[in-house]
Amino acid sequence: MKYRSSTEGKEIVKKDYRKKIIFSPEDFDETGHLLQVVTIPPATRQRLHSHRVQTEVFYILEGEATITINDVDYLARPGDAFICTPGDVHNLWNKTKEDFRLVVFKINLPEEGEDSHWHE
Amino acid sequence: MKYRSSTEGKEIVKKDYRKKIIFSPEDFDETGHLLQVVTIPPATRQRLHSHRVQTEVFYILEGEATITINDVDYLARPGDAFICTPGDVHNLWNKTKEDFRLVVFKINLPEEGEDSHWHE
Numbered sequence: 001m002k003y004r005s006s007t008e009g010k011e012i013v014k015k016d017y018r019k020k021i022i023f024s025p026e027d028f029d030e031t032g033h034l035l036q037v038v039t040i041p042p043a044t045r046q047r048l049h050s051h052r053v054q055t056e057v058f059y060i061l062e063g064e065a066t067i068t069i070n071d072v073d074y075l076a077r078p079g080d081a082f083i084c085t086p087g088d089v090h091n092l093w094n095k096t097k098e099d100f101r102l103v104v105f106k107i108n109l110p111e112e113g114e115d116s117h118w119h120e
Numbered sequence: 121m122k123y124r125s126s127t128e129g130k131e132i133v134k135k136d137y138r139k140k141i142i143f144s145p146e147d148f149d150e151t152g153h154l155l156q157v158v159t160i161p162p163a164t165r166q167r168l169h170s171h172r173v174q175t176e177v178f179y180i181l182e183g184e185a186t187i188t189i190n191d192v193d194y195l196a197r198p199g200d201a202f203i204c205t206p207g208d209v210h211n212l213w214n215k216t217k218e219d220f221r222l223v224v225f226k227i228n229l230p231e232e233g234e235d236s237h238w239h240e
Contacts, residue, residue, distance in 0.1 A: 001189045001190060001202070001203065001204060001205060001208045001210075002202065002203040003189075003194055003200070003201075003202050004200065004201045004202075005199075005200055006180075006197065006198065006199025006200050006201075022179070022201045023177070023201065023203060027203060028175070028203065028227070029175065029205055030175065030227050030228065033177075033227065035177060035179065035201060035225075037199075055148070055149065055150065057143070057153075057155060057225065059142070059155065059179075059223050060126075061181070069121045069123075070121060074123055077126065078126065079125075079126025079157075080123070080124065080125055080126050081123075081124045081126075081142045081143065081155060082121070082122065082123050082124075083121065083122040083143060083147060083148065084121060085121060085149055088121045090121075103179050103223065105155075105177065105225050107148070107150050107153065108150065
């Protein structure tokens with residue numbers, strides 16, 4: 001059993017998103033999992049990228065953004081969900097004035113090495 | 121790649137909770153996963169139970185409830201998260217007048233057979 005209060009942990013600020021890791025791989029008995037909350041700030045577009053090995057499950061918490069997966073655009077709103085399998089080229093583009101937040105659950109996250117491939 | 125709009129799917133009403141399955145095991149390339157949103161209605165207590173094989177990851181979306189895991193009570197609020205590993209005896213008790221909602225991600229869900237053990 002593991003418990004994390006929403007008040008624990010610290011946001012990691014990147015150029016085009018922020019993330020807070022809730023459960024790291026070592027919190028799971030099974031290998032390759034991670035749970036994090038990602039925030040895309042207002043008027044922010046992530047670069048298109050894909051993952052070589054990991055699968056990402058997205059569940060939208062708050063706000064509105066365009067998610068592009070393999071050249072198809074989806075308007076992502078709270079309660080919407082997506083699975084990005086390895087090789088799916090995707091990004092998030094928050095065109096609004098409010099934060100866009102989602103919870104990301106990873107499957108098959110490699111223990112070592114860079115798993116992201118940037119397409120731009 | 122898979123996409124589910126929040127408007128898709130139907131809630132399954134059980135005696136002490138409601139659930140909407142967002143992604144079923146067959147939506148994943150990997151075995152044993154499932155994503156669902158669970159709602160505990162106001163003034164509702166689930167019976168204590170555990171799972172033999174599956175691990176459950178909870179991320180709280182809305183409301184407030186007491187989650188008991190192995191005889192320890194936690195006040196669960198939006199953004200809090202929990203991992204229940206096999207054998208962890210747990211339940212949710214919504215003592216408020218509002219719905220309590222959480223997203224549940226399952227790991228190692230068996231393909232067949234009942235994986236829940238009821239302790240009361």
